[in-house]
Amino acid sequence: MRLILAPMEGLADVYLRRLITAQGGFDRVVSEFVRVVDQRLPERVFYTVCPELLEGGRTRSGTPVRVQLLGNHLEAMAANAQRAIELGSDGLDLNFGCPSKTVNRSQGGAILLREPETLYRVVRSVRRALPEGVTLSAKMRLGFEDTGLMFENAAAIEAGGADELTVHARTKVQGYAPPAHWHELGRLNEQLNIPLIANGDIWTVDDYQRCCAITGTTDVMLGRGAIRTPDLARRIRKPDHTALPWSEYRVLLAGFWSEVRAQMPDRYCAGRLKQWVNHLRQAHTEAEAFWHRIRTERNVAALDRLLLDLD
Structure with missing residues (x-):
């Protein structure tokens, strides 16, 4: 079992990351994304998005924090991945799931789920730039308009060299509208050779247990559920844990x-x-x-x- 706090742009900022991880139960946090265009960014950009880098790459309660990058420029993504690791990030994460129209218009986030070959090239470029032994993860959705490229996208990310893949169980078009389609994650998990981390609509301990049964993985990323219930990860690990009064x-x-x-x-x-x-x-x-x-x-x-x- 691995429980990861999701990167929620404009919501899971450093203040809530500190507060939520202090409740216990999380193995890792993924930061809000660092937007990469076409150049190596200065250190201050990373420190602004992920102040935990100034504290050894961990939250104040000791939970490791992984920087997430968003972009498609091969050389710039590679250079900024190197910088993130140099600054103390616990591995490196790639964002292929952001549904923001602004981000998608600039060819970042979920729009890349239309182009499996681009996913492969971005992941491969970053993988080659990272030191040996550094974990490279990625996050995607089931697809852009539909799930037609779901398997191809996941295979491209795996082939590019990602060590693990988080999948939000909706397409970009579906946004955050219920329900999350955990059964699609189950189908995908059967095809992957790297660990799958399930994400989407895990609000309670019961949701976690049902998600695990359907997807075939005990590794999950908690997003809005952890914002509503900061001790959710601790309760998942210890179902008899008394809820916070x-x-x-x-x-x-x-x-x-x-x-x-x-x-x-x-x-x-x-x-x-x-x-x-x-x-x-x-x-x-x-x-x-x-x-x-x-x-x-x-x-x-x-x-x-x-x-x-x-x-």
Whole structure:
């Protein structure tokens, strides 16, 4: 069993990565993507996206963090992969799954699932640039419009030299609409010679168990489920583990807000808090009540007071 925290652009930032991994249970974190165009990026770009590189490539609770790259320029992807490893990344991950229209228009992310040969060339270029023994992973979706190239895309990534493959169980067109198609991952797993990591709609321990039974793998990447339930990985490892009470969430929210307030400009703080609470309220009735108290508030001093009065 391996449990990995997913790279969720604009959501699983360093603040939530610290908070969630501190609850225990995760083997690894994949960072938000570093966008590669046509050049080797300066170190500050990597440190901005993945501040954990300044702390030995681990979260404060000790969970290894792997940098993810997004792009298609062979030489630039190779050069930036080398830089990520030099800066302390725990292996290297490639993004072939981002559904963002902006990213896809610039020939990055899921749009490459239309071109298995391009996937192969990108993976091969990065693999050749990495030192021996460094793990290269990739993440993809079932396809772009449909699953017609699912097997070819996975085979291309494997042939290019990836050591493991995470697959989100939807196409780009399907976005995040339920359900996740775990049965497709089961079909794919039968054809792969490298480990498959399942991703998509694992909200609970029961979901994890059903996903494993259908896909044939116990390795999963947790995304929005871990945002809603920060101790989900620990509960998967120990199903009898008592769920966090709301009193603990109050502590987590206060700590999260404190870090955000200390490190982000005031104009972004309110939105960052609301974004997480909006996810929490999908699973916690107490968060729903708190959401209604903060959803129209923009003043950080007022939010300070609301956090102090949180019950």
